[in-house]
Amino acid sequence: MKAIFSLLTLVLIALPPVAVLLSGKAQATADMPAQAATCLACHGAQTRAASGAPQLAGQQAAYLQKQLQQFQNGQRGADANDVKGQQMAAMAASLSADDISLLARYFASQQADEQISPADAALLDQGRRHYIGSCGACHGAKAEGNVAFNAPALSMLSADYITLQLQQFKAGLRGKDKADKPGRQMALFSRNLSEQDMRAVAAYIGAGMP
Ligand code: HEC
Numbered sequence: 001m002k003a004i005f006s007l008l009t010l011v012l013i014a015l016p017p018v019a020v021l022l023s024g025k026a027q028a029t030a031d032m033p034a035q036a037a038t039c040l041a042c043h044g045a046q047t048r049a050a051s052g053a054p055q056l057a058g059q060q061a062a063y064l065q066k067q068l069q070q071f072q073n074g075q076r077g078a079d080a081n082d083v084k085g086q087q088m089a090a091m092a093a094s095l096s097a098d099d100i101s102l103l104a105r106y107f108a109s110q111q112a113d114e115q116i117s118p119a120d121a122a123l124l125d126q127g128r129r130h131y132i133g134s135c136g137a138c139h140g141a142k143a144e145g146n147v148a149f150n151a152p153a154l155s156m157l158s159a160d161y162i163t164l165q166l167q168q169f170k171a172g173l174r175g176k177d178k179a180d181k182p183g184r185q186m187a188l189f190s191r192n193l194s195e196q197d198m199r200a201v202a203a204y205i206g207a208g209m210p
């Protein structure tokens with residue numbers, strides 16, 4: 001480690017612009033916990049669409065930690081009809097409490113990458129009105145989330161993932177357990193949503209909230 005740093009210092013003196021790039025990269029790799037490599041097999045930018053895994057970068061650490069604990073204790077991903085949740089529950093099973101807190105803090109500290117899926121203007125308009133009327137009070141005007149309400153950020157999530165989660169809350173696959181107050185709150189708000197409402201609001205968020 002020391003050798004790498006002194007090498008970087010040498011390069012830094014010799015070649016300032018390249019060295020800035022190099023040290024930035026070395027820093028990112030050094031900070032990444034070894035366990036995170038497994039996660040990126042599904043949660044990475046290139047793998048998310050195929051795996052159905054949401055983007056974790058930029059999400060609140062407390063929210064990520066809670067979800068991982070819930071995948072372990074069966075409050076999420078235990079139902080036979082919840083195929084994606086079951087997949088993730090299998091991944092969470094072997095994590096220690098320390099791993100969970102390390103990974104939650106790591107992903108929360110990363111910058112989310114933008115993923116914009118364009119959508120039809122009429123659908124976006126419907127989604128916008130719905131978002132402002134029924135979601136923004138908890139999830140924030142820009143879907144940036146609100147820690148005080150335990151409401152996660154939605155801005156970095158894909159339309160497909162959001163639609164699926166709204167369906168899961170509505171079907172009682174998420175937010176059913178008595179001890180899960182934030183989940184129950186969200187489940188309550190999903191109940192009045194029609195399939196069309198879900199698609200519209202998810203398309204609006206997935207399109208970057210234009
Ligand atoms: C085999 C693919 C796969 C791997 C590997 C994987 N995940 Fe997941 N993960 C998923 C899927 C799919 C979901 C969405 C589950 C759902 O739809 O409810 C998910 C959901 C999550 C969520 C919930 C996020 C949210 O916004 O609610 C967290 C947190 C999470 N994963 C963390 C991790 C961590 C940490 C690792 C590495 C230890 C990991 N995952 C490895 C597939 C994977």
Ligand code: HEC
Nearest residue numbers: 134135138149150151152162165166182183185186189201
């Ligand atoms: C009363 C506050 C409140 C309102 C209103 C609300 N939510 Fe939520 N939402 C929450 C909370 C709290 C959670 C976290 C649940 C958990 O911890 O599992 C959540 C979770 C979610 C998730 C899961 C995110 C993820 O990463 O898996 C989605 C998607 C979501 N909300 C969408 C919406 C949409 C769309 C609306 C409007 C139709 C809405 N919410 C309205 C409080 C709210």
